[in-house]
Amino acid sequence: MVETIPLSPFKIVVEGIQEAGGEAFRFCYQCGTCETVCPWNRVRKFFVRRMIHEAQLGVVPFEAEDLWLCVTCRQCVERCPRGVEIIDVMRAMRRLLVPDGVVPASIPNLRGIMTSLASVGNPWGQDPQDRPNWAKGLEVKEFTEGMEYLYFPCCYPSYEPRLKKVSFATAKLLNQAGVDYGILGSKENCCGESVRKAGNETLFKNLAKGNIKTYIDHGVKKILVSSPHCFHTFKNEYPEFKVQFEVTHLSQFLFHLLKEGKLSITKAFPKRVTYHDPCYLGRHNGIFDEPREVLRRIPGLELVEMADNREKSLCCGMGGGRIWMETAKNERFSVLRLEQAIAVGAEVLVTACPYCISQFEDSRLILKNSEAIRIMDITEVLEEVI
Numbered sequence: 001m002v003e004t005i006p007l008s009p010f011k012i013v014v015e016g017i018q019e020a021g022g023e024a025f026r027f028c029y030q031c032g033t034c035e036t037v038c039p040w041n042r043v044r045k046f047f048v049r050r051m052i053h054e055a056q057l058g059v060v061p062f063e064a065e066d067l068w069l070c071v072t073c074r075q076c077v078e079r080c081p082r083g084v085e086i087i088d089v090m091r092a093m094r095r096l097l098v099p100d101g102v103v104p105a106s107i108p109n110l111r112g113i114m115t116s117l118a119s120v121g122n123p124w125g126q127d128p129q130d131r132p133n134w135a136k137g138l139e140v141k142e143f144t145e146g147m148e149y150l151y152f153p154c155c156y157p158s159y160e161p162r163l164k165k166v167s168f169a170t171a172k173l174l175n176q177a178g179v180d181y182g183i184l185g186s187k188e189n190c191c192g193e194s195v196r197k198a199g200n201e202t203l204f205k206n207l208a209k210g211n212i213k214t215y216i217d218h219g220v221k222k223i224l225v226s227s228p229h230c231f232h233t234f235k236n237e238y239p240e241f242k243v244q245f246e247v248t249h250l251s252q253f254l255f256h257l258l259k260e261g262k263l264s265i266t267k268a269f270p271k272r273v274t275y276h277d278p279c280y281l282g283r284h285n286g287i288f289d290e291p292r293e294v295l296r297r298i299p300g301l302e303l304v305e306m307a308d309n310r311e312k313s314l315c316c317g318m319g320g321g322r323i324w325m326e327t328a329k330n331e332r333f334s335v336l337r338l339e340q341a342i343a344v345g346a347e348v349l350v351t352a353c354p355y356c357i358s359q360f361e362d363s364r365l366i367l368k369n370s371e372a373i374r375i376m377d378i379t380e381v382l383e384e385v386i
Ligand code: SF4
Pocket: 027, 028, 029, 030, 031, 032, 033, 034, 035, 048, 049, 052, 079, 080, 081, 082, 083, 084, 086
């Protein structure tokens, strides 16, 4: 049963959204451009413009599922003629609904995930001591002061079997290139990105402060990350706590290793490949070229572009905390994306985000021909040709 949260009168709601960081709604003049570009409207109705108007009037239907749909893909923000930071408005409305970290029972998965994150620092309630287990059998050192880079694999590549292949490939590449790096394993938490987007500011701050303290205590200055979500958070949101780490996404780092001759490609990859831009690497942070440059350097690899690429990349549907919520099979943008990849004849869809890989692997299984396309992280492709 859906809970109804009593948040009225209207003025309190308007002021609450503003105080929670959503004051951008004031600039909206209701043109509706956001609705035309929002990926939800390819699979179902999602009235973004109307939600912004409801925020302006303080008549937000807090009990509605719509409040949880935004995947924070940034398509709408890029096109809005008034520069409305629509994601901030969505996040602010969720923050009102999740006061003091209490998640409504109507979002059961999210509630369990947040409880696990609060208690053990990872979304599945796994033992923090198991966090570095992905590196077993590899020469991966614990980070100590004076090392150049901390590698932060993200929760998915630390614990989840499919994504462990990504952290494993990454460590092999870093070792091969002679990079001076280490990991902090059980001493780290989730970066907190998804729960912040889901409105739990208190939990985000606790996770962030825990990581920041650990990093400062260990003398971390430069961080390598597998996930664009961790990248965005460390680079653009942790500075809110008066710290600034040098953060590099693996796709950028691999490009530099290849350019400087620290990694050499010795084999061909004779496949037709397409690259999916993760929202938090591409639209949110402007990194479009380095991953493609890495792929272009691989002999035999034919790189083809999908219908929606680069700035217009179609979201996989897992941002904004949606990774922790159920999405009906017939409402997954990821299925549309796989169809786009297959339509250009790609045999492999390469991306650079654990959330995208997780969702594409799931969605591939519901295609009529699940063998038609393979999903790979960019590190996995390089691992095969080094
Ligand atoms: S595109 Fe911008 S101005 Fe137009 S309705 Fe959406 S938020 Fe408002």
